[in-house]
Amino acid sequence: MKRLILCLCACLAGPAADAMEVRQFDDPAKEERYETLIKDLRCLVCQNQSLAESDAELAKDLRTEVYDIIQSGKSSEEAVRFLTDRYGDFVLYRPPFKSVTLLLWLGPFLLLAGGAVFLWKQAKRRADPVRQEEALSAEERRRLQQLKDRFQG
């Protein structure tokens, strides 16, 4: 039974262990920075995977580059710059805030604000009895008055 469980664990852990090589760090803080970084960086070959998930050769090479940069004591920003200098902002899962990405960052808030304004105007129009009366034509107003008279009288 114990062997069966062990075997099952090995099978389940297998694919993940293949994708990632074992890295030795001289400082746990560096290891943490490395792990965070490779999850935020995008693999250029299998573009919907991060560097951490990808099995591609290039992803492995780039993980090594990131590891070397972090291990040599440089900052995470320097590791990110190394990759964006060569591959552009495409490698970032979190796009930077600049003129071409303005709509990307602000778009959702603009839509939300636009929707709120629209709803508020609708609600106000419906709640305004004067405007409702105005919306009726002379003929409709005459018929409304007739109905009112009939029910009240």
Place this chain on the structure above:
Amino acid sequence: MRFAIPLVIFVLLVVLLGVGLTLDPREVPSPLIGKPAPAFSLPEVAAADRTLSLDRLKGQVFLLNVWASWCVSCRQEHPVLVDFAKRGIVPVYGLNYKDTRDDALAWLKRFGDPYQASAFDEDGKMGIEWGVYGVPETFLVDQHGVIRYKQTGPVTPEDLENKILPLIRELQGAA
């Protein structure tokens, strides 16, 4: 009038999505275009004791084609490059990416060698410096060593005639 606003929004959405469909998500624009080519100095594929470096190539317009014997699309692209090299318009250099020397040499012998020389990038470090993320890729570099154009994927005769040759003529005219 009541339908004007939803209609406008709908048309805008259709246009936006339509543009999205025409974009190639696999095409990553290179930040290196318009920038000096990254320096390199590597042994040649044909002879380990000879070095191919950026300094040696500077002063001329040239193509640098990233290739590998294990790359299927390179096979498709190769005859185009062989033909182009024969026309002698600009020299073509190779960057042999993550290959073995024996495989690379056998490949050139079998399919023809369009390259003046190929740099042997065994560990792919130069590829990373040049922002290579797939094979084949082709760079057009000007007289001053500035990257002017990058083609991701195989170069077709159409790309050569319509995109690369006009650029080459422009660069040669500017010299």
